[in-house]
Amino acid sequence: MLINIIIFVLSILTLIIAGSLLVRSLSKIAAFLHISEYVIGFILLAFATSVPELFIGISSALNKNTAIALGTVIGSNIANLTIIIGIPILLAKGMKIQSSKTKKDSLYMVVLSILPLALMLAGGQISRVDGIFLILAFFIYMRKIYKESKEFSKEFKNKISKWSVIGSVAIFIFSLNVLFFSADFLVRSSSALAIILSLPPILIGLFLIAIGTSLPELVVGISSVIHKHTEMNLGNIMGSNIANATLILGVTAFIYPITSNFLLFITSGVYMVLTTFIFATFIRSGSKVDWEEGLSLILLYAFFIILETFIKGAIV
Helix, strand or coil: CHHHHHHHHHHHHHHHHHHHHHHHHHHHHHHHCCCEHHHHHHHHHHHHCCHHHHHHHHHHHHCCCHHHHHHHHHHHHHHHHHHHHHHHHHHHCCEECCCHHHHHHHHHHHHHHHHHHHHHHHHCCECHHHHHHHHHHHHHHHHHHHHHHCCCCCECCCCCCHHHHHHHHHHHHHHHHHHHHHHHHHHHHHHHHHHHCCCCHHHHHHHHHHHHHHHHHHHHHHHHHHCCCHHHHHHHHHHHHHHHHHHHHHHHHHHCCECCCHHHHHHHHHHHHHHHHHHHHHHHCCCEECHHHHHHHHHHHHHHHHHHHHHHHHHC
């Protein structure tokens, strides 16, 4: 058990470091290619910070333990919309909503977060066909975002040299490889811990792995608050959640169908949708998300922990 805990912790730390390196290298590549800040915030950052979840999904599918991937996505999405966004809101004493597109995208996030829940309820699992459907939903949304990005001519300001971008490409490739192997070790150690502790795999994903894989979003969020780029942070969180609910679960299900403990799935899945709806309501209710609303989001996560602990006790 001790060895598995050590491997688990080291794998989480490696995922965080590799994910951070990936984000930095992608930002430099985007700057070199003169991609707009809008695309960097809403597409590249959102995708890059979701890469750990993607590799965990692939690894769990290859190990035929997809409940871990499902738990990670649900737990990560709930964490993103509660503590991960709540902490920067508190630090900034509120976040301004400057664009009407942010409000509109919050509705898309609600609709797309319902998709995996509906598919699981309809078929008792997320099948390979469902996986293809989720992947298509992701790319349709990305196409919409890319079309909107053409309205923004402001480019990323940093000037990147040719040699710097070559180094960034090398770091990007290295980070991808590290992410793959650390995700594999994480899934294997998580599966072993679930057996030793007699816990459903989805529960390991919901809390332990989800918090670890959400840390890149927290780092980006705090950084955006410091540099007063709150819109980029909101776009990153919403884009990351959409990528998790569609692309990550879609790729996982395409490799191997997703099944899980039904009671834990339905409670956590419904809670994810409710949290998403509450967050979207805060975004659309005015021109600012106040610090009181940020505190409410953090308390929502505390209640989630209590709820899932109670349900786990009822199952046992």
